[in-house]
Amino acid sequence: MTVEKLKKIIEYLQRKVLYYLGLQEEARLELLEKAKKLLGKDLSSIAPNSLGCAETISRVIHEDEPLFPIITGTATLLTVLRSKPNWIEISTPEIGSIIISPTGYGKNRLAHGHCGLIGEKGIIYSNNSNTGLFDDHLTLDSWKVIFKDFPTFYFSQRK
Numbered sequence: 001m002t003v004e005k006l007k008k009i010i011e012y013l014q015r016k017v018l019y020y021l022g023l024q025e026e027a028r029l030e031l032l033e034k035a036k037k038l039l040g041k042d043l044s045s046i047a048p049n050s051l052g053c054a055e056t057i058s059r060v061i062h063e064d065e066p067l068f069p070i071i072t073g074t075a076t077l078l079t080v081l082r083s084k085p086n087w088i089e090i091s092t093p094e095i096g097s098i099i100i101s102p103t104g105y106g107k108n109r110l111a112h113g114h115c116g117l118i119g120e121k122g123i124i125y126s127n128n129s130n131t132g133l134f135d136d137h138l139t140l141d142s143w144k145v146i147f148k149d150f151p152t153f154y155f156s157q158r159k
Helices: 003-036 053-064 074-083 140-146
Strands: 087-090 098-101 114-118 123-127 134-139 153-157
Touching: 003 053, 003 114, 003 153, 053 074, 053 114, 053 123, 074 087, 074 098, 074 114, 098 140, 114 140, 134 140
Parallel strands: none
Antiparallel strands: 087 153, 098 114, 098 153, 114 123, 123 134
16 A cells, blocks of 8 residues: 555545544534523432432433433443443543443442533533432532542433
8 A cells, every 4th residue: 555545544534533523522512502401490200309310311311312211320321321322432521421420330438329411611410419400510520529439431422
């Protein structure tokens, strides 16, 4: 293979990567906009309000992806997101991505994990266990403190 042919292949792959990243960002921003329309609402009708985070986030996703199941546990949500071809696990938080520190994965400091959707400026939208409402009561910084004994996973939607 010639150097010229290799250069063309590399350019092609670079264009594909940029295209893919653009679609991924678009999908995350669409999900975030749909989530913002649900702020202030009680989205958990199956799980009790104090444990409604996975149900809330799965209902947010369901708004954008009607076949996405309604899930009531963070560990199950983690498993489902890992199994979906249109969701990819990412290493750093991005606006519009899902954040999960699942129940059963911690060092027993807290009984329950949590999940949410990352917004602008480090805000996390999630079920507020005190009020049962979908709101912005957490940030990435507070998450790191509260869930420091849990692993944290991030997922990005792609179209």
